[in-house]
Amino acid sequence: TxxxxxxxxxxxxxxxxxLEPFVIHNVLPDHLDVARLEDCISVExxxxxxxxxAERLEARMQAMVGVRDxxxxxxxxxxxxxxxxxxxxQPLLAQPPLAQRRAAGVAA
Numbered sequence: 001t002x003x004x005x006x007x008x009x010x011x012x013x014x015x016x017x018x019l020e021p022f023v024i025h026n027v028l029p030d031h032l033d034v035a036r037l038e039d040c041i042s043v044e045x046x047x048x049x050x051x052x053x054a055e056r057l058e059a060r061m062q063a064m065v066g067v068r069d070x071x072x073x074x075x076x077x078x079x080x081x082x083x084x085x086x087x088x089x090q091p092l093l094a095q096p097p098l099a100q101r102r103a104a105g106v107a108a
Contacts, residue, residue: 001030001046001047001048001074001075001077002046002047002048002049002054002072002073002074002075003044003045003046003072003073003074004043004044004045004046004047004058004061004070004071004072005042005043005044005045005071005072005073006018006042006043006068006069006070006071007037007040007041007042007043007067007068007069007070008040008041008043008064008066008067008068009040009041009066009067009068010039010040010041011066014041014066015034015041015043017064017066018043018045018061018064018067021056021057021060021061022045022047022057025053025056025057027047027048027049027053027057028047029045029046029047030046030047030048031044031045031046032044032045032046040068046075054072054074055072057072058070058071058072
């Protein structure tokens with residue numbers, strides 16, 4: 001699994017252009033998050049593909065007109081991380097209620 005994060009010009013057709021290389025390589029993103037910032041669009045794509053395809057997608061994004069910056073990194077599942085690198089677990093009672101976490105935009 002890979003995570004591709006990029007910033008692009010806030011143009012009306014930028015999302016279509018960003019997804020086209022995924023179609024060409026027959027890769028369906030598992031997750032897509034888009035945010036319009038003041039002067040750019042921030043995009044995060046999570047997808048499963050061989051390393052060579054992930055590297056090719058990153059290179060295509062970096063070379064794409066309108067893309068300011070792109071970075072692709074391998075996602076390591078939490079269960080596979082060493083205990084020293086895991087974030088400390090909070091006791092269930094210390095966490096805010098689910099509705100409050102959802103309102104704040106924090107994943108359940």
